[in-house]
Amino acid sequence: MQLNIYTISHPIIELLTNSIINTKNNKYKYKYKYKYKSDYKYKYSGFLLMYEILRKYIKIQKIYIKHIYSIKNLYFINSSTKHIILTDLSNTYNMITEIKSLIPDIEIIHTEYKNQNNYQLDRIIKERINYNKSKYNNINIFILDIVISDDKITRLIKLLENQTELSLNNINIACIACYENILSHLGKISPKLKVYTTKILYN
Template identity: 45%
Template sequence: MTLNIYEISHPIIKILLTRINKNRQEENYKYIGFLLIYEIFRKYIDINKIYIKQIRKIKYYDVINKNKKYFILTNLSNTYDIINEIKTVLPQISIIHIDYSNTEQIEKSITNLKINLEKDKILIIEKVTTNNTIINLIKYLKRKKNLHSKDINIGCIISSEETLNQIAHHYPQLKVYTTKIIYQNK
């Protein structure tokens, strides 16, 4: 089985990606990150319609299903500019700061996190995935929290081909959403 990689190629994202190396880099990451999270969550957020009967009409509202939880796991010191406004739009999402440089730090960060395997969705967010630290987090989530690879989603603005290959080798059922893949010269 191969890794599910979804390369998001919205025209606005492409324009922002070309400007990422220029000035206002943080602002470009902010918009790209917001659009990336939007694309990922539009498949996973469960919406319920609530109907309210009034005297002369019926009003309805779309609300997030309260029985499901959505978690964003990220190192906030690296991704704050990407996710700082997501709580404004979706206050039901729990953003958990994780230092996943090593297993000990991961354990400190999420040892008390309660995850319902049937209902909860996990999204790991990074700006750039170029090393194996994300694999440490996935390994911890699988071993200690008993999550299945298919229940973990990774969202990153830029992904390294080498890192994606390593993730695919160990966790082929993961879903990775990215806007750009960096290929190494061989």
């Protein structure tokens, strides 16, 4: 496995995600019932997870405004870089409700695949990414999920890599937890990917 895997060990995130992923008989059990998704733990764990990740990618521009007797400093996010989150909103809505307060112009694209041949969704994603690529000097893609437990994510990565001309250096995976076998599979097909998670789970 040659993936760049970053384990986020922020203590507050660990406290919040501890109740999302139960430890039982030395195995992690993912609580995937809808009622848990409305829990505040999803809201704040998603916010803090993206905060920790975006700190590395947000570039700040400093502007000085000179007054007669003073100088005022203003800070702006670098407008030449676009940040995009690809996520299945039916699963992660409560995780991303506060993310726009971090970066107001961040774009969120819904990526729910109801079947394996959802070419309409593929077309929409491809068009949105290519539109932004023509408009901005740099694009950072974040594929966000709660727990990555299957290989549906590979379809999305292949779409981005083959039909948007994005480099794998611009594609990042962000999740609360991910299974080791999925990471191994991703490492074989896309070894340059960056994965940000709080826990690696084992079957």
